[in-house]
Amino acid sequence: MKDYFCAECTQHECSKKEKGELPSRCPMRDDELMKSSFAEYEKSDNHDFYVNCSEIEAIGYCQWTRLREIMEFSRRMGYRRLGLAFCRGLRNEARITARILRENGFTVISVICKTGGIDKDQVGIKRKVHPSEYEPMCNPVAQAMALERAETEFNIVLGLCVGHDSMFFKYTHTMTTVLAVKDRVTGHNPLAAIYNCDGYFKTRLKVDDGKTD
Numbered sequence: 001m002k003d004y005f006c007a008e009c010t011q012h013e014c015s016k017k018e019k020g021e022l023p024s025r026c027p028m029r030d031d032e033l034m035k036s037s038f039a040e041y042e043k044s045d046n047h048d049f050y051v052n053c054s055e056i057e058a059i060g061y062c063q064w065t066r067l068r069e070i071m072e073f074s075r076r077m078g079y080r081r082l083g084l085a086f087c088r089g090l091r092n093e094a095r096i097t098a099r100i101l102r103e104n105g106f107t108v109i110s111v112i113c114k115t116g117g118i119d120k121d122q123v124g125i126k127r128k129v130h131p132s133e134y135e136p137m138c139n140p141v142a143q144a145m146a147l148e149r150a151e152t153e154f155n156i157v158l159g160l161c162v163g164h165d166s167m168f169f170k171y172t173h174t175m176t177t178v179l180a181v182k183d184r185v186t187g188h189n190p191l192a193a194i195y196n197c198d199g200y201f202k203t204r205l206k207v208d209d210g211k212t213d
């Protein structure tokens with residue numbers, strides 16, 4: 001089993017044109033990995049997608065917001081039908097996002113996380129936010145399937161919960177990007193906790209170590 005450690009590396013030979021000695025746990029030591037992954041960019045269903053999204057980075061560098069980047073990229077790719085898979089907690093943001101996308105000429109097909117309206121009890125969820133009340137489960141599989149049926153060309157995830165987003169990615173077969181992730185504590189800006197990890201968030205970044213049940 002490999003044990004890569006890029007997050008701890010300080011050499012960053014990968015960012016240098018002339019590469020020096022590679023760290024012992026560097027992925028670049030595996031030639032086969034590097035060759036086989038690079039070959040994927042040559043595939044017809046990847047090449048234009050990859051080049052276009054990489055060029056978007058350069059064209060609007062530090063100028064375009066993420067939503068603008070999504071729209072510029074979609075336009076370059078010729079995508080007209082965009083899927084929006086969003087969380088009910090961000091329904092106002094979803095409405096505004098859909099409006100902006102429409103104003104820029106896109107067709108928006110949107111599906112909320114609570115679609116289906118199935119009680120959490122039915123799937124075996126025991127921990128609820130409001131235990132004595134009806135609480136519909138989030139339904140990322142239905143969101144993914146619904147957008148497949150709507151034949152969206154590109155999907156945007158807005159604020160799906162941890163893991164629900166993973167299920168969406170698992171069940172969609174359409175290329176998908178993320179406009180925003182869910183973080184109820186930081187106004188959906190999880191890096192706020194990283195920037196303040198030695199300060200205000202210090203005591204809030206530890207797992208409960210077996211006390212969660």
Ligand code: SF4
Nearest residue numbers: 006009012013014026
């Ligand atoms: S790819 Fe290699 S050189 Fe680059 S950060 Fe990872 S370990 Fe360091």
